[in-house]
Amino acid sequence: MTDVFTGVRLLGPPETDGEYIALSEHETVHLHEYTRIYAVPGLYEHVVQDRLRCRSPQVAAAGFLRAASLLGLEPGSLTVLDVGAGTGLVGELVRDGGVGQVVGVDALSAAREASLRDRPGVYADYVVGDFLRPDTLREALHPYSPGGLVSAGAFGGTHATPPALENALALLPPDAPVAFTIDERWMDESDPDGFGAAVERLVAAGRLAVLERTRFQHRVTTTGEPIFYQLVVGRTE
Ligand SMILES: C[S@@+](CC[C@H](N)C(=O)[O-])C[C@H]1O[C@@H](n2cnc3c(N)ncnc32)[C@H](O)[C@@H]1O
Structure with a gap:
């Protein structure tokens, strides 16, 4: 599952005005835009649990x-x-x-x-x-x-x-x-x-x-x- 997300980038200040996830070159989503994030199987877990080490x-x-x-x-x-x-x-x-x-x-x-x-x-x-x-x-x-x-x-x-x-x-x-x-x-x-x-x-x-x-x-x-x-x-x- 993780391989699917190798292109995902995390963005934050000063580059952006808040916490964002770049899913591709053309698609960026705010970290709290749950409807869009939950729609992709495993994306929430990959970003929040694995990359942001949420405990x-x-x-x-x-x-x-x-x-x-x-x-x-x-x-x-x-x-x-x-x-x-x-x-x-x-x-x-x-x-x-x-x-x-x-x-x-x-x-x-x-x-x-x-x-x-x-x-x-x-x-x-x-x-x-x-x-x-x-x-x-x-x-x-x-x-x-x-x-x-x-x-x-x-x-x-x-x-x-x-x-x-x-x-x-x-x-x-x-x-x-x-x-x-x-x-x-x-x-x-x-x-x-x-x-x-x-x-x-x-x-x-x-x-x-x-x-x-x-x-x-x-x-x-x-x-x-x-x-x-x-x-x-x-x-x-
Ligand atoms: C950061 S997520 C945490 C999800 C999960 N508890 C976890 O730890 O993985 C916060 C969740 O709380 C939900 N939420 C926020 N306000 C709420 C409310 N007033 N009533 C019910 N759910 C709410 C959001 O929709 C979102 O799915």
Whole structure:
């Protein structure tokens, strides 16, 4: 698969005004143009996992399994929500770790199509929906009664906002294991609109207990600078 992508080039400042992927001399796509990237089998994994060395899926999946173990839960008994599931990397990792059932949710139908195409059988179901509009999602997820949540790289920036995190956690019962990764820039508690403040609010409201908060290198940029994220591992209350 990798040979197919030998011509792919990564572009970044000052050459371009953001992070781009040159697929050929004539076709350039922004790193966050997921609909176009997911349409090409293996392209997301080649660029984000292999070239940009993204480790959020592995870190989030391992964090989730640790949370389940700390809470004395048997992973095989759990149905877990994968928030912003993309092509299914996280779902595959937690299934490999013994989780019984995973339900993927992503705002893009291209993500669902890519996951069913490239990782068939990983998800019990894959729902296209936005956590900013939880009513439709609540209905679609009701038959699965999710008892845990895992999410890698789906919160912050151009992705899901703090209210989406709060809505996602509200779909879980108390004592459910959770693990999610967020860019450390958005974890600054002094920003009232950031994730740091949202996590503090959830803790103060007795909705979340934080078991672990760890800094790790999420990936490098297209020009090679490290990007650091935090892993938050916890339990709903
Ligand atoms: C960087 S990708 C990560 C995909 C996957 N978790 C992984 O680690 O490979 C972020 C994904 O989150 C999805 N997303 C962003 N905002 C969302 C929202 N409000 N609700 C559901 N999905 C969302 C995007 O469509 C995208 O597929």
